[in-house]
Amino acid sequence: MIPTEPFSCLMVRREDDEVRCKIESITVDDLPPGEVLIRVEYSSLNYKDALATRATRGIVEKLPHVPGIDCAGEVAASDAADFSPGDRVLVTGYGLGASHWGGFAQYVRVPGEWVVPLSPGLSTREAMTYGTAGFTAAQCVMAIINQGVKPDDSEIVVTGASGGVGSLAVALLAKLGYNVAAVTGKQELADELLGLGASRILGRDDVNDDSKGPLLPAKWAGAVDTVGGNTLATLLRSTKHRGCVAACGLVGGDQLPLTVYPFILRGVTLAGIDSAKCPREPRLDIWQKLSTEWKLDVLDSLAREITLEDLQKEVEAMLDGNSRGRVILRMGEG
Structure with a gap:
């Protein structure tokens, strides 16, 4: 279902010649174009995301911007033939969180070719523990x-x-x-x-x-x-x-x-190894392996779960070299 009410995201803007990063409310109409609208359940924090919160040149193409190079959740609406509302999906790489607004929001809208169907053997939380x-x-x-x-x-x-x-x-x-x-x-x-x-x-x-x-x-x-x-x-x-x-x-x-x-x-x-532009066929093959014969028994213990309110503290720790392991961001029910 397409949301009619505003929802939360982490927005990076330039204000008074300074880059500022804060939680804001936006609507679906604010999102960039794409065939698939996804209700995000989980995202994850990567070093590239931490740099994006500072609008680092070469990472973020223009402001305002929503970081987050990963997301997993449920299709809310789709104009792509391969996906329907209710499908469980994930997106990693491509332009997400770089040239395109990313997963640090409760909804994202992306091109259909970026979307990977989520195997029944993998939850959205587990998918973002990998990310x-x-x-x-x-x-x-x-x-x-x-x-x-x-x-x-x-x-x-x-x-x-x-x-x-x-x-x-x-x-x-x-x-x-x-x-x-x-x-x-x-x-x-x-x-x-x-x-x-x-x-x-x-x-x-x-x-x-x-x-x-x-x-x-x-x-x-x-x-x-x-x-x-x-x-x-x-x-x-x-x-x-x-x-x-x-x-x-x-x-x-x-x-x-x-x-x-x-x-x-x-x-x-x-x-x-170039993750962002990995072709679709090997991309699907790897995600299939990660949900079946390669699936790790220790996934639940590998990640620390945070909320949007905790994110900037974790970004500071990562940029200072004090982060460890995986940090996943809970954006909604999953």
Whole structure:
């Protein structure tokens, strides 16, 4: 049912030459165009969302803006042939929360091709516990599997393991039988990572080698890297023959200081992971896996649930580097 009353959202505006972010009431008529109107039950908080609340250049195209690159809920109205009112659906990536108003609102309206039907095996809360972070982690795992790296080939190392993508990558790899070395700078979270299935815990310095040699001793069958920069270069230089490194982050830098030797002498594959524009067919395949054979038994414990009123405090913590795990935003009944 299309709402006739105003509903809540987190709105980012520029006022008096300052960017301001606050809860506002809007109506369906304020929403951008699209074929599918969704009543949002859950969204999630990602680093990109935190940057969007500050109207960061390259993240937000124009103001005013509603952040939120993820959402899951129920179709309220649809002009798309594939969806009907009452369908349970999710949206991650594309332009949601960037070029298009996003999931930090009780309703979103999006193009039909962005919408993914929600499997009966996954609730809207579980879908947002995964969110873009879980979808990205699953793409990383899929890249490693597709490269032929098997669980008995040696360890897989995961950097940024206490973050959203990293923690979910640890849990997914462990579920699939891989030995996982989890890298974190937050040693107080070691027990949590071991509980997710990590075989051992490493510090950041263990995967950050400043030496100039083109290759390092081969240690890993593969890696999921959420950091980039010299950490990614270190992983590539120390990955075993025919291994695969899936890269999805750049908090450690956007430069890659290395030679071609890992690629031409060891046949290492560097798999770049782009979640926002992942084609529809693999997107549907991954979400099907996440709701069936890859579904994590620990989903309920992986996320902290907050409300719209709590959101700005969590944004501050994330931007200060003090956030951990997954934060999901409850927008309505689910």
